[in-house]
Amino acid sequence: MSLSAKEKVIVKDFFAKVSSRSDEIGAEALARLIVVYPQTKSYFAHWKDLSPNGAPARKQGITVMGGLYEAVSKIDDMAGGLLTLSELHAFVLRVDPVNFKILSHCIMVVLSMLFAEEFTPQIHVAVDKFLALVALALSEKYR
């Protein structure tokens, strides 16, 4: 499943449109990740504060969104463009790939909440595919 030319435009346009609230999106998505899927906290045992609205969660959410915007800019070759991030996730973080799906779902719930009118089914499918491809690029070096 790859993104068509039209879907790439949809993704770029949508992410540009929501960019002014990207910190908020990231923070909300992370909060939901650790509340709705508490097992994900296992990756954040080193945080002083594991609360969903705490500073570490918010910061992590902002970091994730930064990575997503980088992926948008490299949408034509994500595996190549995200090589450093891929190596980070494979050799250092070693996050089980199932969690990429979970976080993607949380991100889309937040997008739907904050941008109800804009997050139409057509945009939803393009974003869903994009996030799945980002996850794939991040797991590129796993084995």
Add this chain to the structure above:
Amino acid sequence: MVEWTDFERAPIQSIFSKMDYDDVGPAPLSRYLVVYPWTQRYFGNFGNLYNAAAIQGNPMVAAHGKTVLHGLDRAVKNMDDIKATYAELSVLHSEKLHVDPDNFRLLADCLTIVVAARMGAAFTADVQGAFQKFLAVVVSSLGRQYH
């Protein structure tokens, strides 16, 4: 046996009691058919599902969407034994409709997204947690009788 706290029961009852089935009903099913197009395999007799606009305007999809959503009412009323409540429906989906149970999860995800859109900021992380727990029990119960 699934344990529910009062903090979990409340938002679930509230969401469904406030739901406008005419408005919300068609939305999760049509979204599911657009976002996961392979699911259209179960709706061969629904006519035009050729593109997103056709799906969203299709009256059979709208009607069936409402049917499915009303199907959740029974679980909302019988939260303490959803497994038994859906035993027959599970058999139906397995033996007669031959639906891959992963579809229940896909539709549940679309319902979550639709409810999030309707509720906005009121769909807090805790509410999302309770709602998804409820849907997970529904999904599990519908797949329970498959063999």
